Each structure stands twice: as C-alpha cells, then as structure tokens.
Amino acid sequence: MQIILLDKVINLGNLGDVIKVKDGYARNFLIPFGRARRATAAAIKEFEVKRADLEKAAAIKLAECQAQGEKLTGTVVKMTQKAGVDGRLFGSVTNADIAAEVTKLGFAVIKSQIRLPNAIKTTGEHPVHVALHTDVVVDILVTVYGETA
Numbered sequence: 188m189q190i191i192l193l194d195k196v197i198n199l200g201n202l203g204d205v206i207k208v209k210d211g212y213a214r215n216f217l218i219p220f221g222r223a224r225r226a227t228a229a230a231i232k233e234f235e236v237k238r239a240d241l242e243k244a245a246a247i248k249l250a251e252c253q254a255q256g257e258k259l260t261g262t263v264v265k266m267t268q269k270a271g272v273d274g275r276l277f278g279s280v281t282n283a284d285i286a287a288e289v290t291k292l293g294f295a296v297i298k299s300q301i302r303l304p305n306a307i308k309t310t311g312e313h314p315v316h317v318a319l320h321t322d323v324v325v326d327i328l329v330t331v332y333g334e335t336a
Contacts, residue, residue: 188213189226191234193241195321196222202245203238205231252320255294259317260325264288270310270333280307285315285329307331 188210195201196217199208205226208217217223224230234241266288269277282301289296302316302324310333318324 190217190223191226191230192217192223193234194222194245197321202241203234249320249322252323256317256319256323256325259289259294259296259319259327262289262292262294262327264292264315264327264329265332266329267332267334268310270335272335274310274333276308276310276331276333280313280329280331288329289317289327 189205189207190213192200192202192204192206200206208223213223213225218225224234264285266280266284268280271277282298282303285301285303286296286298289301296317296319300318302318304314304316307313307329310331313329313331315327315329316324317327
C-alpha cells in the first residue's frame with residue numbers, strides 16, 4: 188500500500204515521504220495512530236497544502252522535547268524495592284515503575300518512552316534511556332535501594 192508519512196517514523200521515513208508498506212502495517216498501526224495516510228492523488232494535493240503547517244508543528248514539538256530533554260538529562264531517580272540480602276530484587280523494576288517515579292519529579296513521561304538496555308533485577312545504579320522524541324533520547328540514572336522484608 189502506498190502511504191504518505193505525516194510524522195517521522197523510525198526505520199521508515201520522514202514527514203512527507205511517499206513509501207510502500209505492507210497493508211496490515213498501514214491499516215493497523217500507521218493510519219489509526221495518525222502517522223500516515225493513503226497516497227491517493229487527492230491526499231497528496233491536500234498534504235502539499237498542509238505541509239508547511241505540519242512541518243511547523245513538528246518543529247515546535249521537537250523544540251519542546253529538546254527543552255524537556257535538557258532538564259531531564261542527568262536526573263537521578265531513586266527507588267526502593269524489596270530485595271534479598273545479596274542485593275537481588277524480588278521481581279524487577281519495570282518501565283512503568285521508572286515512568287511513575289520520573290513523573291513524580293515533574294516530567295511528563297510515559298512508560299513506552301523508557302528504554303531499558305537490560306532488566307533491572309539488582310540494587311545499585313542503572314543507566315536508562317528516555318526517548319522523548321525520535322530525535323531526542325536522554326540518559327537518566329536509576330538508583331535502586333534494597334528494602335529487606
């Protein structure tokens with residue numbers, strides 16, 4: 188299916204690119220989430236009219252994410268989890284746990300923006316990536332303290 192991208196999509200293209208993707212990917216993900224439209228002649232003309240507004244909105248969104256990223260860079264998030272004597276956690280620290288703690292610090296972050304390189308299953312300091320935008324990825328430090336039962 189031929190589509191027009193309305194937003195930058197990782198590993199696919201940038202705003203305004205006309206590309207061919209599998210029908211299911213377009214119908215089930217890109218079009219419902221507002222990231223693409225079918226590439227008909229009318230849609231291409233309509234897109235060219237709206238292109239400047241979409242680019243301006245994308246630039247504003249990127250600037251907001253960069254500003255938030257500058258504030259968030261280097262933030263240390265402290266968490267307490269139940270752990271054994273050897274420092275291993277009972278369970279693990281999830282993306283949702285980290286997102287909740289970062290939100291308590293005053294940043295608007297959702298769990299899908301948290302990128303964990305490895306599962307956090309021990310106490311100590313762990314570097315975590317936060318993808319605020321496709322072009323803005325910042326690093327924070329999650330410090331997990333053990334709480335004995």
